[in-house]
Amino acid sequence: MAKNVIVIGSGAAGMTAASTAKERDPACKVTVFTEDEDIAYSPCAIPWGIEGKSAWSDIVMHTPEFYSRERGIDVHIRTSVESVDESAKTVTAGGVQYPYDSLVIATGGKVFVPPVEGASLGNVFVVRTIRDGKAIQSALDGAANVVIGGAGVIGLELAVSLKDMGKDVTVVEMMDQVIPRIADKDMADAIQSHLEDLGIRFVMGAPLQSVNGSGKVESVTAGGVTYPCDVMVFATGVRANLDIPRALGLDIGVLNAVVVSPTLQPYRRGRIVPDIYVAGDLVQCESAIMPGPTMSQLGSTAVKQGSVAGNNAVSGEKMLFGPVASPWVSVIGEKQIAGTGLSTSLAAWYGIDVVAGKATGLTRARYHPGGTELTVKVLADATTHRIIGAQIIAGEEATGRIDWLTAAAINGMTAEDFAYRSENAYCPPTSMVQDVVISAVRDLCRKLHQ
Ligand SMILES: Cc1cc2nc3c(=O)[nH]c(=O)nc-3n(C[C@H](O)[C@H](O)[C@H](O)COP(=O)(O)OP(=O)(O)OC[C@H]3O[C@@H](n4cnc5c(N)ncnc54)[C@H](O)[C@@H]3O)c2cc1C
Structure with missing residues (x-):
């Protein structure tokens, strides 16, 4: 029946x-x-919807x-x-x-909101639904100063959108790096400095202490300093x-x-x-x-x-959901940033010693117009040499590369296997003749055999 x-x-x-x-x-x-x-909407598009x-x-x-x-x-x-x-x-x-x-x-x-005084004041928001996006958008009308709590991917996407709208944007983060947990500090620092170049202010290693105001938010205190604030958005995790x-x-x-x-x-x-x-x-x-x-x-x-x-x-014919490497990608300012598998800090949580290889090159042949810088970092388990994670910062084409590394990681490829067996398609407008992914894995192999 x-x-x-x-x-x-x-x-x-x-x-x-x-x-x-x-x-x-x-x-x-x-x-x-x-x-x-x-x-049936895409929450992923909310930062661009607000803008x-x-x-x-x-x-x-x-x-x-x-x-x-x-x-x-x-x-x-x-x-x-x-x-x-x-x-x-x-x-x-x-x-x-x-x-x-x-x-x-x-x-x-549900968005996690840290238990700070003033979090329920007017013009203080979370970002999860279109309703949240529309409420933030209308509160921004006439607002000059915005504080974003949390420097994860969503917080950073939002920071760029609000900066593009001409707001003065401060991002407050309790950890000492942006995109904590899933990105390594060296990659995160490169993203942070790109965003600082765009005029976004970062307050790092500073837990939010209070949201201040009467009725509506007027300022936010973090790390002992108080910042003026007309609109505050919590992007502090789910x-x-x-x-x-x-x-x-x-x-x-x-x-x-x-x-x-x-x-x-x-x-x-x-x-x-x-x-x-x-x-x-x-x-x-x-x-x-x-x-x-x-x-x-x-x-x-x-x-x-x-x-x-x-x-x-x-259906009686059951489908199975397998283990995940959780590849992610985002556009943050003029950069695409992507990652897969474990970061160095998550690997430490699992008790894995990590060796990293890294290379920087271009997304297209050196002489072909329009190429952008591409940095690839690949992590391997120091004992088994299995590829356990990777991160990429590029001006373009990060997704295909991170999906390639994801396939390697979930199939248990070692760094040596990857360096020996992986091939890349090549044409000057799409990649260098040896893709930067392979250069990063070769660097990783060198380090594993030092
Ligand atoms: C701003 C933003 C940007 C993002 N960007 C990306 C991205 O670029 N890439 C990516 O992969 N992911 C991204 N994500 C994450 C992604 O959107 C979520 O992982 C995904 O939407 C989760 O889908 P879900 O169906 O599990 O939950 P939700 O979309 O949260 O849906 C939960 C549903 O349950 C309903 N509900 C809850 N309780 C009840 C109840 N008791 N009765 C009836 N209904 C109930 C809610 O109304 C809602 O409809 C982003 C998320 C946000 C917020």
């Missing part, structure tokens, strides 16, 4: 799960509940009407799921009970949204996210829970680099998990 599937959440994971379920079994009934008013480079309407891929008309999926917006009754197999949303055969929990993450998983007593892992099987089913006291699937930012993943838990709060991961969860919700 055709299944009745309920999906909680309309982000990348939830809408992919809904569409996949319907695609695999067109006879199934799929209902999505979401607290949001906009669905006006992307129209809000273009960021939203599809409307509830589209899902109903084209895919036969019923989407209830502004409708919170209040509870799930596993024994009756129902969810309660907006005070009404709905039955399900399979349930997909795709409730995403935590898994565990409201529903906790209410259901699902197992929560060491990284404070839901533990799942490769079929994306959760556990309760170590036993798989039937008929429930979990996908997106609330899932604890397995690392492809080093057996152990990791987080992969990325749109690309959410889509991949959504398709596995949606398939498994309706």
